[in-house]
Amino acid sequence: MTLNAAPLLFRFEVESSENLTYIPMCVRFNLDRFGLRISLSQWQLLPLEDRRLLARFPVDEDIATEPNFDHALFEMLRTHANVEPEWFEPDEAPAWRDINAVPGGIAQQAALASLAAPDLEAWARLAPFQRYVLAKLARKPESNHDFVPAMREFGLAAGA
Template sequence: MNYYFQFEADFIDSLRCIPMTVRYKLDTCGIKLKLQHWHQLSLEARQSLLELPCATEAEIRDYRSYLQILVHNYTGEFPEDMAVTEQLALSGVKGSQSVVTEQSRSAVTEQSRSEEWQQEEVIPESVQIQSQKTQSDLTLEQWRKFSPLQRFVLIKLSRSHHENKNFRPALQEFLDVLSCCPEINPEINPEINPEINPEINLEINPAPNAPASVLDNP
């Protein structure tokens, strides 16, 4: 089962960069993970963040808890919660800037569902501009057929100057899949099939019951 896109193939073996699937989950659970902290994690730990699901409310909560413990065990620091605070401010949710409650996190979770990549009827301006620059004809019909994850990828790549070079291969990859299989909504499935990966225990309350080799810093 693949958890990455073809345009990421040059670094996926070492996972030296944070894959888009993980970045999507980070935005979903409201955590800002530094690349420095990512590099301090073992390859097995990075792989677990790539594979663990983060879609339902329970999965988002568990992924967030697991990530916080994992990063702290490897780096001695907790990942920043700034993304949640910023989203609270933007969404108008009242809450302390220093303490983010579970209630406010739930509000952010609901807010994240209405982000641009969840919108099918409008192609963001940044994506339109980049598609024009790369001479790619992206139609609204094609945009609608992309999954939220694919739309997230295109939005992120269209706004990150140092990653603009990946916009064209990413868009072409998505369009190729649509052309090949127009009847399906192509998406990298972030869900874990327990029969495929039985060693990962998703019951993470209050702490992840994951293999010690992953949670513990050697």
């Protein structure tokens, strides 16, 4: 198992995660990848060191590369919260993987923020994890406070 040296947080997350009080995007990615769902209250029941460890897991799409995230999460939740995560069937072809179409939610979030949505070329240049983050932040119809900072950090909006 190859963990990152430190929790994998974007600059826009450092302040909003409030020292891992909220579930960071790297953990959300792995939850979605493995088809696991936990509540914010379950996340917050975990000791800070466990949350830091979960945030150090790689964000690689290949489950065979890192099969231990789900096992670690199960053990931590059983030990500290006496609960298990909820299972769901992961999306086989999420919109963020498609470099030939920018998901509609991203255009909607960009419009809410008076920004231009990324064009196909800019979308395709993003790393897969960055595309995941933008799609995740844009999944709801209301404005997301992290969307504009993420667009800036990824070089898609002024002020990057």
